[in-house]
Amino acid sequence: ELKVxxxxxxxxxxxxxxxxxxxxxxxxxxxxxxxxxxxxxxxESLFVLLSNGAxxxxxxxxxxxxTKARLSTLHITAAVHDLSATYFxxxxxxxxxxxxxxxxxxxxxxx
Amino acid sequence: xxxxxxxxxHQVTQMGQEVILRCVPISNHLYFYWYRQILGQKVEFLVSFxxxxxxxxxxxxxxxxxxxxxxxxxxxxKIRSTKLxxxxxYFCASNQDGQGxxxxxxxxxxxLTVT
Numbered sequence: 001e002l003k004v005x006x007x008x009x010x011x012x013x014x015x016x017x018x019x020x021x022x023x024x025x026x027x028x029x030x031x032x033x034x035x036x037x038x039x040x041x042x043x044e045s046l047f048v049l050l051s052n053g054a055x056x057x058x059x060x061x062x063x064x065x066x067t068k069a070r071l072s073t074l075h076i077t078a079a080v081h082d083l084s085a086t087y088f089x090x091x092x093x094x095x096x097x098x099x100x101x102x103x104x105x106x107x108x109x110x111x
Numbered sequence: 112x113x114x115x116x117x118x119x120x121h122q123v124t125q126m127g128q129e130v131i132l133r134c135v136p137i138s139n140h141l142y143f144y145w146y147r148q149i150l151g152q153k154v155e156f157l158v159s160f161x162x163x164x165x166x167x168x169x170x171x172x173x174x175x176x177x178x179x180x181x182x183x184x185x186x187x188x189k190i191r192s193t194k195l196x197x198x199x200x201y202f203c204a205s206n207q208d209g210q211g212x213x214x215x216x217x218x219x220x221x222x223l224t225v226t
Contacts, residue, residue, distance in 0.1 A: 033214055042202060043154065043217040088154060097142060097206075098156040098167055099215060 002027045004091050006102040013079050013109055021105045023072040023089035030067045033090045033099065034074055043088065047074075079109045113137045115218035117203050123224045124193055132188045132221045134203030143186045144204040144215060145178065147171070154202065160186065193225045 003026040013019050023032070031050055035043040047056045049065035049072060056063050060083065062075045072089055086106045090099040116135045124130050136143050145157040158168045160178050177189045186205075190197055200222050204215040 035217075042219045045214045045216065048214045090154075096167060098144070098159055098169075099146075099154075100156065101154040103153050 002029075002091060002093060002100045004089060004100050004102040006087075006089060006105050008105060009103060010106045011108070013076075013107070015080055015109055015111055016078050018078065019076050021074040021076070021087055021107075023074070023102050025070050025072075025089075025091045025100075025102075027091075027093065028067070028070070029091045029093055030065070031092050032065050032072045033092075034063050034072070035088045035090060035101075037086045037088060037104075039086075046087075076107070079107075081109050081111070083107060084109045113139075115203055115205055115216050117201075117218040117221050119221060120219065121222045121224070123226065126195060126225055127192050130190050130193055130223065132190075132201050132203075132223070134186045134188070134218055135184050136186055136203065136205035137216055138184070140205035140207050140216075142166075142206050142208065143178075143180070145188045146202045146204060146217075147199040148202065148220075149199045157188075157201075190223075193223075195225050198223055198225045 005024050007022050033048055034046040036046050037043050047063040052067040054065045060077045065072045086104045088104045089102040092099050118133045143160045146154050147157055148154045156169050158172045158178055159166045175191045179187050200220045202220045203218040206215045
């Protein structure tokens, strides 16, 4: 059974600081997705990573994928309050189209 | 920009009652999904649907659950006899071809409260 784990589960960081969220998964896959969820809201797609070594950046967020290590990272640069949300990674497998979500990382950015 | 819509936004029901949650996927998408999220927990896959039949379902999706595409636009999730533990946020999602590599687009969710 595919397991997807994130750490940390909760992250409180000061504006302007950098930090990385980690997503580990247990079975071979080269397709990984990052979503953002604001409280009480839906899931907003941030990044789609489709191959080993893939790196994508949008604003202060950068995501990468290492399929050999079964690891994806979401790096936050110079955090701002607007980034406060819960971030989920999700993985799918070759012969299925369902997404298996990670445990989520709740990010809180304070002044 | 096209988006997935869901109704109602919040449904309160008594234990044992039937509920139907409705979704309108993005119009040119062919694959449809239901996920649920119990408060404070991760998002869990329930079922995927393609070509008018279930393509995959999780162990959560037992005989109390069913899905249907009654017309060309709606996609519904029915819970036949709700239990307290069915209280959760239910998200509908869709994507174009169901093959990995296309992200799934999620609707705003329906909050189901079973009392």
